[in-house]
Amino acid sequence: MAWKTFKWPIYHILVAALALLMLYPVFWMLFSSFKESRTIFVTADSLFPTEWIWQNYVTGWKGTSGYSFGTYILNSLTIVVIATIGAVISSSLIAFGFARLKFKGRNFWFALMMMTLMLPGDVVLVPQYIIFTKLGWVNTILPLVVPSFFGMPFFIFLMVQFIRTIPAELDEAATIDGCGKFRLYFRIILPLLKSSLATAAIFSFYWKWEDLLGPVLYLNSPEKYTVSIALKMFLDSESASNWGGMFAMSILSLVPVIAVFFAFQKQIVEGMSTSGLKG
Amino acid sequence: MSLRNHQSLRANMTGYAFISPFIVGFLAFTLIPMFISLYLSFTTYNLFTPPKWIGLGNFEKMFTGDPKYWNSIRVTFTYVLVGVPLRLIFALFVAMILNTKSRMVGTYRTMYYLPSIIGGSVAVSIMWRNIFSNDGIVNSLLSALGATPVKWFGDPNASLTMLITLSVWQFGSSMLIFLAGLKNISVEMYEASSVDGASPVRKFFSITLPLLSPIILFNLIMQTISAFMTFVPAYVISKGEGGPMDGTMLHSLYLFRQAFMFSNMGYAAAMAWVMLIMIAILTAILFLTSRYWVFYETEKGR
Numbered sequence: 001m002a003w004k005t006f007k008w009p010i011y012h013i014l015v016a017a018l019a020l021l022m023l024y025p026v027f028w029m030l031f032s033s034f035k036e037s038r039t040i041f042v043t044a045d046s047l048f049p050t051e052w053i054w055q056n057y058v059t060g061w062k063g064t065s066g067y068s069f070g071t072y073i074l075n076s077l078t079i080v081v082i083a084t085i086g087a088v089i090s091s092s093l094i095a096f097g098f099a100r101l102k103f104k105g106r107n108f109w110f111a112l113m114m115m116t117l118m119l120p121g122d123v124v125l126v127p128q129y130i131i132f133t134k135l136g137w138v139n140t141i142l143p144l145v146v147p148s149f150f151g152m153p154f155f156i157f158l159m160v161q162f163i164r165t166i167p168a169e170l171d172e173a174a175t176i177d178g179c180g181k182f183r184l185y186f187r188i189i190l191p192l193l194k195s196s197l198a199t200a201a202i203f204s205f206y207w208k209w210e211d212l213l214g215p216v217l218y219l220n221s222p223e224k225y226t227v228s229i230a231l232k233m234f235l236d237s238e239s240a241s242n243w244g245g246m247f248a249m250s251i252l253s254l255v256p257v258i259a260v261f262f263a264f265q266k267q268i269v270e271g272m273s274t275s276g277l278k279g
Numbered sequence: 280m281s282l283r284n285h286q287s288l289r290a291n292m293t294g295y296a297f298i299s300p301f302i303v304g305f306l307a308f309t310l311i312p313m314f315i316s317l318y319l320s321f322t323t324y325n326l327f328t329p330p331k332w333i334g335l336g337n338f339e340k341m342f343t344g345d346p347k348y349w350n351s352i353r354v355t356f357t358y359v360l361v362g363v364p365l366r367l368i369f370a371l372f373v374a375m376i377l378n379t380k381s382r383m384v385g386t387y388r389t390m391y392y393l394p395s396i397i398g399g400s401v402a403v404s405i406m407w408r409n410i411f412s413n414d415g416i417v418n419s420l421l422s423a424l425g426a427t428p429v430k431w432f433g434d435p436n437a438s439l440t441m442l443i444t445l446s447v448w449q450f451g452s453s454m455l456i457f458l459a460g461l462k463n464i465s466v467e468m469y470e471a472s473s474v475d476g477a478s479p480v481r482k483f484f485s486i487t488l489p490l491l492s493p494i495i496l497f498n499l500i501m502q503t504i505s506a507f508m509t510f511v512p513a514y515v516i517s518k519g520e521g522g523p524m525d526g527t528m529l530h531s532l533y534l535f536r537q538a539f540m541f542s543n544m545g546y547a548a549a550m551a552w553v554m555l556i557m558i559a560i561l562t563a564i565l566f567l568t569s570r571y572w573v574f575y576e577t578e579k580g581r
Contacts, residue, residue, distance in 0.1 A: 090300045113305075250405055
């Protein structure tokens with residue numbers, strides 16, 4: 001009987017404690033960003049700073065190679081926005097084709113698409129680099145955004161699954177009313193697809209914002225660098241030991257990620273648990 | 280008859296029009312690059328002089344003349360074979376404790392998933408490096424517990440452990456997929472087995488695990504492939520060097536260094552193909568053995 005009474009409180013204490021342990025590193029980084037650089041490691045074991053230093057955000061913002069973090073954030077945003085628009089439009093078109101249109105070879109192309117979903121990127125890394133170099137695209141954002149305009153297999157798969165749940169009677173009714181295939185896509189399916197589009201947009205945002213390999217390969221003048229490279233440079237120039245500034249900018253780089261997470265929490269968690277692939 | 284042909288031609292053309300971005304993209308960014316990379320794997324190529332055909336030279340070097348390559352294979356397999364199971368076990372454990380009707384579950388789910396959402400970023404890799412630094416929080420904790428602090432950046436095994444811990448910490452997406460699977464298991468099953476007097480351990484092994492096995496397979500395959508491709512944490516934590524003593528030289532990082540730091544494009548292409556074949560074999564093994572351990576409910580009646 002005693003167990004019955006205590007079962008839930010004990011459950012909550014244990015689960016919450018484990019959750020806090022999981023989040024501890026994030027809190028540690030957050031509070032370190034307010035510590036004075038010299039004291040971060042001396043006081044690594046105490047979470048809260050003795051004195052709150054806001055200055056870290058000012059020194060960190062100045063960046064490491066003559067450009068402020070504002071430039072890097074703007075660069076990252078440009079890439080994220082263009083790539084996301086491209087990915088969402090093209091993937092939804094392709095998904096509509098796979099889910100709603102009958103044509104010869106559909107299953108073949110769909111199977112091929114599912115295979116590319118599992119293809120390790122390293123195999124095409126070198127030749128893609130060579131192709132983009134020959135095209136003269138190095139040090140432009142083209143290699144980072146153009147491929148998105150040709151559909152992302154993960155998003156196509158997500159949207160195909162969703163479109164299949166929309167009743168086919170809708171299509172038939174619209175077709176009888178004289179609606180062409182493109183109008184059917186644009187007027188009927190696309191508005192119903194909103195939640196999938198949002199999920200795809202969110203994931204596209206995450207992958208592009210966090211991408212490091214792409215920018216490292218293709219961007220080589222500092223004024224074009226993204227937030228990821230800028231943070232990496234902080235680490236390389238640690239002789240200056242501006243630890244506080246580095247943590248401050250690390251936190252800043254996570255703000256959009258966490259903001260999007262909380263704004264679209266439900267969508268992300270559901271998108272993840274119904275068909276999630278990326279870890 | 281001709282009208283019908285005309286109609287089906289039209290339907291085919293509409294279909295292909297819609298999926299044409301995929302076809303073009305597939306050719307341009309996947310298929311043609313794959314052929315190029317296959318060709319390059321038999322050459323030496325530094326991007327500036329034309330590729331020189333050397334037959335199986337790259338593969339020979341890889342298997343007989345490059346201890347660093349073997350080391351990167353060993354490090355990568357350790358990372359995958361230790362990291363992925365740990366990650367999945369932890370993910371399943373958390374999914375099970377969160378599979379209750381408590382009102383707080385949504386909040387907990389968010390808290391446990393958060394590390395994974397920020398996990399791919401450079402910021403988190405930088406943080407991880409600092410948490411494990413010689414005077415970082417992990418060592419403070421170890422000394423407080425009376426253990427000797429570990430030189431995380433001096434010992435190749437310790438630094439690999441650090442990388443694996445980071446990957447386990449980001450168990451969130453597998454956890455959510457497990458949670459969705461657990462919700463689909465009917466409560467009646469558990470109730471019936473309670474009536475039969477089954478212990479919780481028994482229930483776990485005879486109900487939960489078998490019914491969850493298709494999802495375990497899915498998670499196992501996806502996580503294995505993505506673990507083989509891990510790059511950012513190794514690159515950031517070791518500052519691009521793969522050190523100490525190549526302890527964090529994951530295959531992707533070694534490939535990156537060969538291709539873009541030493542301009543051995545042909546060698547890197549050969550490495551990528553060997554890795555692709557290894558992943559394909561591993562995935563095939565998982566699929567083939569799955570018929571012995573994956574249980575599909577619909578097959579019960581057959």
